[in-house]
Amino acid sequence: MMNKVGMRLAVILIVLATLLLGVFGYYNYHVAKERLESDMNQDINSITQRLKQRLPTLMWNYDFNNVQNDLDSEIGSRYVHRLELTDSNEQFRYVTDSKGMRSSDELKEINVSLVYDQGGQSVDVGRLIIYQDSRYIDKELNTEIFRTATQIILLNLLVGFFIWKYAKQINRAEQSRAYLNTVIHSYTDALLVLGDKHSIITINESAKKLFELESIPDEAISLSTIISRVTPNSRGYFSQALYGLNGRVERSYEIETDEGVRVVQVKSTPIKDEDPRALNVAIIRDITEQHLDKQKVSKGAELFSAMKSLQDKFLIRDDFKKSFKDVLDILLRIGESNHGIIVEVGHHDDTNIDYNFPLPCFGTNALG
Incomplete structure (x- = not known):
């Protein structure tokens, strides 16, 4: 469900998108209307000029077959519903086929006088009525309105969908962040x-x-x-x-x-x-405790190596006094370890020390 912030943002964006597309749609509607009306006027004027030039001569010569053919050829225009021609004596009248059913109120009548030039004298030979049909313009304008409305609806749906998606991601992010904070602090x-x-x-x-x-x-x-x-x-x-x-x-x-x-x-x-x-x-x-344990293991290994060296010195040398002095030197070099402290009582450089057992002057604390 979208939160309040997401809902407000969605409403604002939908209103802005509707206003923006509405303004552009209104502008496009009037531009399209002017363009279609201009195209219709040019087409009607072209038909009028062609018939005014050709029909008077054909009617003066009583060539009514070609008159009918010319009228039928011009009815193909999408802005002409039908054409009606009457001669000045009302002895000839021709009406082209109509394009569908249209009331007279929906059609615009354009009356054109047909004049024949006889040696510089203008003779009225008939009257042409053009029934202008603006259904094509209405259809195109309705299509433009439908297109604009469809764009507004689709854009609003897209905005709503993306806002919903965004709000859903925000909600999921907040939940993830809350869970992450819980994990972090625990x-x-x-x-x-x-x-x-x-x-x-x-x-x-x-x-x-x-x-x-x-x-x-x-x-x-x-x-x-x-x-x-x-x-x-x-x-x-x-x-x-x-x-x-x-x-x-x-x-x-x-x-x-x-x-x-x-x-x-x-x-x-x-x-x-x-x-x-x-x-x-x-x-x-x-890892302080692990580090100390590692140091203890390292010192233990060092002590073991030293004790092994002591053992070798005792077993190999014949000079027991000299060997025992070396043992003391090694123990003093080891110094403090995690297994205990080996100390010297007296000075090992004292030449008067008696190295014969028992030795009351030498002591250690418990090792291990």
Whole structure:
């Protein structure tokens, strides 16, 4: 169903289209009428001139057969209903066949005197009556009116159809936008709907929480504010990732917050929606925990490698004291790990340390 705005727009456009086509139709009607009347007058004048030149001589010579032939030949004009000829003595009268049934009120009589020139003296030989028929003009004008009315009706139907289609698309777009907003704000990851000129159309609560923007109104949040939370060395890559300009390279970005550094990844998808403002949807996923787990795994692998090296040094060397000193050096290089902290009690460069067991001066916390 069309909404109120669509209905008003449809009514306005239909009224404007009707007025516009009505004005042009009125203009075309009068132009067509003048053209047809001019064509009719020229045709009647041509018939009148031809018969005025030929009929007087034929009637003076009593050549009534050719008189009839000339009259019959002129009846072919679409503006002539019939022709009627009477001689001056009323001894000869000829009437051509009529074109259909027409009352005398619907026909216009044109009386033409036929004069024969006899040695410079004009002699009246008869009278010609031309019954002018304007049915063709009326038919053409009615066709013009029908054509204009049909154009108005069809144009109004088209306008109504397109307005209905437009309103339907708007309604569907509003429903899609409402559903999209529901999905966006219920999404657990940070999500931004970005438009052109680096504008933010929608930002969900997760994104506001991640970038610590809960106290700022949505309309006051800018893209530069969000990018400023990213560590300076990766801001350029982060802004490119928001619009999907970083190719297929998956990068991690660090965001500085009051609670510490958060590690995120960005995935951008172009939007194809009825909203022409929207360009991309950027999903910003917090992978801080995964990043820490990855670091733990990496340090665990490093520790395992170091322990393997320790094992080799103990088993291969004959000089046990020298081997044990190497072990301490390796443990000190490992330093702090997620499995525990290995510390040195005393100084390993103290040459007075006794490397014989038991060694009360060396201790570690529990590993693992």
